Amino acid sequence: MIELKNIEKYYANKGVKSYILRHVTTSIKQGEFVSIMGPSGAGKSTLLNILGMLEEPTYGEYHFMGEDVTAMKERQRIELYRNHIGFVFQAYHLIDEMTVAENIEAPLLYKKIPGAERKSRIADVLDRFNMVAKKDLFPNQLSGGQQQLVGIARALVAQPSIILADEPTGNLQSAQAEQIMDLFKKLNQEENITILQVTHSEKNAQYGNRILTIEDGVIKEDVSVNG
C-alpha cells in the first residue's frame, strides 16, 4: 500500500543543510499495524507527516496505493484524505465549537455522504465507542481519553483504509491508553485497517505487528512482533 524509496528531508538554514530523514526506504502492506519508535527529535513525526502528505520530502519517491504522491495535485490528495486516510493527533484537535456528534459528522460532510447514511454511521460509531450519552457535549466537557476516542471515531467514520496516529496516547493515562490501543488492535484485526502509529511506549508498540525504529533520521531497526 505504501512504498517509500530513498526519502530524504532536510531544512536548509543559512546554507547549512540539517537532515531530518535520510535514505528512508521501506514498504507497508495493507493490514499491517506498524509502530514507529525512536528518541525525541529523531524524525518520527516528520516521517508520519510525509506519509500523510502533510509535508513533502525534499527527495525520494513515495507511492500510495500505486500512485506517485509527489506528482499529485492538491485535489487528488484531498480525495485521498476523504476516502483513504484518517488522522489521529496527540492533542486530539477536535473543533471546539462542534459537539461530539458534529465533530464525527464533519468528514462525512466533506465526503458528500447523504444525510440518512450519515446519521446511521454516526449512531453506529457512537454506539461502538459507548459515547451515545455524550453526543451533544462539547469537547471541553470531555476527559482527555474521551476526547481521543472522539478523535478516533472521527477518523474511523469515513471508513479509511489507513489510520495515521502521532502519539495518540501521549496525553493519556495508562488505563485510557490501553483502551485506545485495544481499539486499534481490534480495528486492525477485524476490519483490516492499516495502522501507523508513532509511540514512545514499548508497551504500546507491542500491540502492533511491526516496529520501525528511527534514530537521527535513519531507520535503525525494522522488526516484526507477534502481538
Next chain:
Amino acid sequence: MFKLNLKIALRNLWKNRTITAINVGGLAVALSAFILVMMYATYETSFDKENPNYDNIYVVGITYPEFKTYYTAAPFAKAIKQNFPEVESAGLVKEGSFELTIKNGKNTLFTNKILAADYNAAKILNINPNGGLIKPAGDVERLTYLSNESMKTLFPNKKDNKPEMVGFGASNSGITGIIAGSIKNNLHSNFTFDGVSIANELGKNDNYDMNDYTICVQVKPETQVVNLEQKITNLYQAELLKSKAGKRIDEVKGISTFLDPLSNLHLKPKAGNDAPYKTLIALSVLGVLILVIASINFTNLSIAQATKRAKEVGVKKVLGAYRFQLTTQFLVEIFMQCFAATILALILAELVLPNFNNLFQTHLSIWHINNGLYWQLPLILGVITLIAGIYPAMILSGFKPAVVLKGNFSTSKQSYWLRNGLLVFQFSVAVVFIIGLFIINSQLKYMSKEDLGFTANQVVYIKNISIFNDPIKFEPVREKILKIPGIKSATVATFIPGGINGINNYTANGIKANIDFVDVDFDYFETLEIKLKEGRLFSNEFKTDTINSAVINESAVAKYGIKNPIGQTIRGCNIDYKIIGVIKDFKTQGFETAIQPTIYTIKDPCGGYKTQIMLKIEESKMTEALANLKSQWSTINKLDGEDFRYQFLDELYGKLFKKQEQLQSIFFAAAILTIFIAILGLFAFAKYITNGRMKEIAVRKILGASDIQILKLLNTSFFAIVVIANLISWPLAYILTKKWLETFAYRIEMPILPFALSALITICLTVITVSIQAQKAVKSNPVDALKYE
C-alpha cells in the same frame, strides 16, 4: 454542511458576543452613514435625468475675459439653429428675478421665480404643464402656468384644470391676466419655479447687446460637441461683429462660447460654483473611509483570532475540506455579520434621515424606489464582506495543516505588520478628521467674530417692486418712514449686501475694467454703517451727488491704481463720474471671494432698478416699528403698499454661511464616527489581546511585576501605534486643511493647537481603552489564569 457551518459560526459569534456586537454595531453605524451618502450622491447626480433627451441637452454659455455666464442674447438661439444641422432644437429661458404678487380675491401669492420659456425650450427641458404642453398662438400670447402649490394658495378649492383669471400687483392696479393651468414644480430639476410662462418666441426684438436669456440646445445623438462648441464660438464672434453692439475686433476675439451639458448644471456648472460637487466628493470620500475603517475592525479581529481558527483550518483540511470550502465558510461568517449590520444600518439611517434632510435641504427617503438603494445595498454588502473577510478567507484558509497542527503554532508573528498597519491606518484617518474639525471650527469662529465692515444687525430689508431710481421719488417715502419712532435711517438700492451685484465697464486712470456697481440712494452707507476712508459720503447738500458723484471702495482704488482718488474721474455709461469718497472694503460676499472693486452712484442710467429698501431700526423699538410700518405701508409706498413683507438682513447674510456650517456638521459627524468606530475596534482588539496574554501576565506577576509595569507593558505597543498614526496624519491634515483654507479670501493662520490636541485626544482615548481591558488582567489572580491553562 452549510447548516453545520452556520451553526458553528453562530456559536462562535455568541461565544465572543461582546466583540461581535461591537463589530456589527460599528459597521452598522458606518454603513448608515454610507447609505445616507449614497442616497445623497444618487440624488445630486440625477437632476433632470428623467428628461428623455438628458444626454443631448446643453446650455450655451459665454466666456468673457473676466468671467463666464449663461446669459446670452436672444437672437443667437435662432442663429445657432439655422447654422448647424446637428442642433435639433434651440430654445430660450429666463428666470424672472422679480417678486410678483398674484391675487385671486383675498388669496395672495408671492412668487419669486416665474420661469419664462419659449416653446422650444419648454420642449427641450421637458416642461410639461398638467394636461400637456400647448403651443401658444401667435406672437403675443403667453401661457402662464402656476406650480401646483402656488395654484393651491390662490385657488384652494380648485379641482379642474381650467384657466383662471387673476390680478397682478396691488388689487387696485387693475392688471389682470389668465393662468392657463397648473404644472408640477420638479424639485429634482435644474429648472425650478413658482410658475412658468410659455411664449411662442422670446426676445424677438432683442439684439446682441441684450444678454438677457439663457439658450439651451438639444443636439442630435452622436454630435461631436467639442467641434460644435468651436463652430458656435466662431458664429458668435461673427454675429457680434455684424451687430450694432459696437465691439472692436480684438474685443470680440477675447470672447468665446461653451456648451455645458445638462448633467453638469446642478453640480459643476462651468459658469458658476462647483462647491456642491466638491461637497459631494468630500462626502463620498468620508463615507468610504468610515466604511473601510469599520471593515478593518473585522479584519483585525480575525487576525486576533487567527491562531485559534488556524487549528480549525488544519483539522478540516485533513478531514478532506477543499480550500474554497473553508474560504466560503469564513466569508459566510463575515457575511452574516455584515448582513445584520446592514439591517441595523437601514434602521439607523431612517432615524437620522430627518436631520440629514434638514442639513442638506433634501427630501431623501429610504423607501423610495428611485434612490438606487435596491442595487447599491447588495453591492456594498458584497464589497464590505470581501474587504472584511479577505484576511480569514484568503490567508487563514491557506494555512498548511502540518504547520498549524504542530501545537505551539502562533500566527502573531506573521500578521504583526498587517495588524499594526491597519490600526495605524484607522487612527491616521481619525486624526485627520479631528484636526480638520478643529480647523474648520476655528475658521468659522473667525468668520463669525471678524468685523465685516458693515453691520447687518437691525437692518430690515423690505420687499418691494416699485422703482425708486430717482431720489426725488424716494424722498417722500423716506420722510414718512422716518416719522415712525425707532427708525434711524432709510435707503433704497439696486442690490442688498449678500446678494450678487451688477457688473459694468468703467474707465479710470486710463484703465478700462469690469467692476461691480451698486446704485444707491442717500443714507445707504449710514444705514449699513459702512466706514468712510477718505472724502465724504453722498449728501443732500450737494446738488451734483444726484448727477455725477461716485463713491468707490478701497479695492476699486487699488484696481485702477489711483493715487489721490478724491476729485478724480471714473467714466462709465457715458458719464464722467467724480469720485467724492472712498469707503473701506466691507465683506458683502462672505469670506470666500475677495472683495470686488465696486462703484456706488446715485445716478446710473445703465444700472438696475432701485427697489431694495433697507431700514435701520433701533433694537428696543423693533417690534413696534415693524407693526407701525405694516399698518402704514400702503400710505407710505403707494405703488406697492398692499403687502408688507420684510426680512432681517443678518438672516439673509447668514445664508452665505450655510454651506460652511454644513461642512462643519459633516466633519463633526465624520470625526466622531471614525474615532468612535476605531475606538470600538481597539476596545475589542485589546480585549482579545489581553485575554490571550492572561497566562503571560500571570507568570510575570508571579515573577514580581507590579501592576503599573503590567499596564505599561500592555499599553506600549498601542501607544506606539497611535503616535505613528499622528506622525503620518499631521502632514496630510496640514496639506488638506491648508487647501481648504485657501478657498477663503479671508482666513485664519494655520493653527498648531489642533495638531497637538488631536495627538492628546487619540493617545488619551487609546490609553484609557487599553487600560480598561488591561485592568481586568492586572486585577485577576495569577493562579486562576495558570490553572485554567
